Structures are given as structure tokens and as C-alpha cells.
Amino acid sequence: MIDVLVVDDDEQFGELIVERLVLEGIAAALQAGPFGTINRIRRERPALVILDVNMPAISGQELSKLLREADGLRDIKVLLMSSMDADQLERVRAEVQADAALTKSADRTQLLATVKRLLQRRRTDSKP
Numbered sequence: 299m300i301d302v303l304v305v306d307d308d309e310q311f312g313e314l315i316v317e318r319l320v321l322e323g324i325a326a327a328l329q330a331g332p333f334g335t336i337n338r339i340r341r342e343r344p345a346l347v348i349l350d351v352n353m354p355a356i357s358g359q360e361l362s363k364l365l366r367e368a369d370g371l372r373d374i375k376v377l378l379m380s381s382m383d384a385d386q387l388e389r390v391r392a393e394v395q396a397d398a399a400l401t402k403s404a405d406r407t408q409l410l411a412t413v414k415r416l417l418q419r420r421r422t423d424s425k426p
Contacts, residue, residue, distance in 0.1 A: 300342055301417060302326040305335050305361065306350040306379075311402065315348060315379075315409070322410055324417070332356035336364060339371060346416050351380035351390060362394040375416040379404075 301324050306312035312328040319326035327342075329335050332353050339347060347365065349358035358378055365371050376396040380387050384401050391399035397419075398412050 300325045300327045300344050302346045302348060302413060303329055303335075303339060303342065303344040304348045305329045305332060305353075305358070306348075307331045307353045308350065312350075318406055318409060319413060322414075324413065332358075332361055335361055336368065336371075339365070339374065344374065346375040346377060346413065348377045348379055348413075349396075351378050351382065351387070359390055359394050362396050366395055375419065377412060377416060 302319055304312045304315045304326060306315070306328070307330065309328065309330045312330065316326045316328050329338055332355060349361055351358040358380070362376050362378065365374060365376060376394075378387065378391050378394075378396045378399040379402055380390075380399075381402045382390075387399045387401060397416055400408060400412055
């Protein structure tokens with residue numbers, strides 16, 4: 299079982315994010331590109347999905363919208379990541395109702411703090 303699924307067509311960057319999370323004791327895996335992402339999410343049920351916004355064919359924006367519309371997947375937290383300007387990224391986050399957004403230039407501390415906050419919120423949200 300994984301806590302975080304990182305979806306990025308840049309495998310090197312995606313592996314770096316996974317490595318940072320695993321070193322903190324967070325179970326994480328990489329989905330290299332957008333194809334098959336929804337099926338993998340249904341199968342593995344991660345608490346959080348980190349989506350690269352700028353992927354060819356199916357963008358992180360589109361995947362985020364699909365998650366929000368899919369039965370049984372609406373409770374999964376979404377963190378958008380992109381190399382775009384922070385203000386533009388925040389507008390995209392609000393538009394697709396993602397839970398958070400970070401630029402790819404965010405440092406390790408920002409990434410870990412955001413991921414841990416979202417994972418904690420998931421555990422809190424799912425308590426009876």
C-alpha cells in the first residue's frame with residue numbers, strides 16, 4: 299500500500315520526489331506519465347496524488363478534474379506541481395479544486411511540510 303502516488307512524465311524528477319518522501323518514512327511510488335493513472339489510483343488507493351501540471355496528452359489539470367468527478371475517488375487529496383509561476387499555479391489549483399500546489403522549485407522542507415499536512419488532513423477527515 300502506498301500513501302502517495304507521484305504522477306510525472308519527467309521520470310527523473312518524479313523519482314527524486316519519491317526518494318525524498320520515502321526517506322521521511324512515507325510510502326510513495328511513481329506513475330511515469332498520465333496514462334493508466336486513474337486505474338492505478340483505483341487499485342492502490344493512495345491518500346495523496348502529486349500531479350505534474352504540464353504533461354503531454356493529459357495534463358495534471360485534466361487528471362485532477364477526473365479525480366474530482368470519479369465515484370469513490372473524490373476524497374483523495376491532490377497536490378499540483380509545476381514549473382509555472384506560483385500565481386498562475388495557484389489559479390490552476392483553485393480552478394480544479396486541488397488541495398494544494400507547489401512549484402517544482404519548492405525546497406525539500408516545503409514539499410515535506412505540504413505532503414505531511416495533506417496526509418494528516420486525510421486521516422483527520424476520515425475519522426468517524
